Amino acid sequence: MKQCDHCGSQLEAGQHYCPNCGTMTEPEPSAPPVRCPNCGSTQISAVRREYSPGCGCLGWLLFGWWGLLLGLLGGSDIEMVCNHxxxxxxxxxxxxARSGIGCLGVLLLALLIWVLCNRYLNVWMFGWN
Incomplete structure (x- = not known):
């Protein structure tokens, strides 16, 4: 049998707290650190999603002004973000887990391609400036 380091009372095998004084006899095993599934880093932050501009822009393109409300979907969710x-x-x-440019980045890239193609195809095909 073990004894409590604080008060000296007898402890049963497997007891983690002293029944007399409540002192912890053995340290509780700590949980393993949260790791990034992409790079394995332990530098993780928990953030609350507020508004998704990508979903809002996509909603605006599909449904007009009311579609901007789509950016509020998942607004109360907690996300883990790798600081690395x-x-x-x-x-x-x-x-x-997801990484990359996201919905907003895809929309901006598509807009840029559309503008460039519209500008240069008109010049090439019709000679317009």
Whole structure:
């Protein structure tokens, strides 16, 4: 049998707290650190999603002004963000990790391609300036 380091009372095998004084006899095992599923870093922050500009822009393109409200979807969700590589995933679901430019980036890239093609195809095909 073990003894409590604080008060000296006898402890049963497997007891983690002294029944007399409540002192912890053995340190509780700590949980493993949260790791980024992309790069393995332990520098993780928990952030609350506020508004998704990408979803708002997509909603505006599809549904007009009312579509801007689509950016509010998931506004109360907690996301984990890797401070090293920027990967984001829902808290507790590292298998759903995502990184990259996102919906807003795709929309901006498509807009840029459309503008460039519109400008240069008109000049090339019709000679317009």
């Amino acid at each position: 590589c920027g990967t984001r995933w829902p808290a507790g679901e590292p298998q759903r």
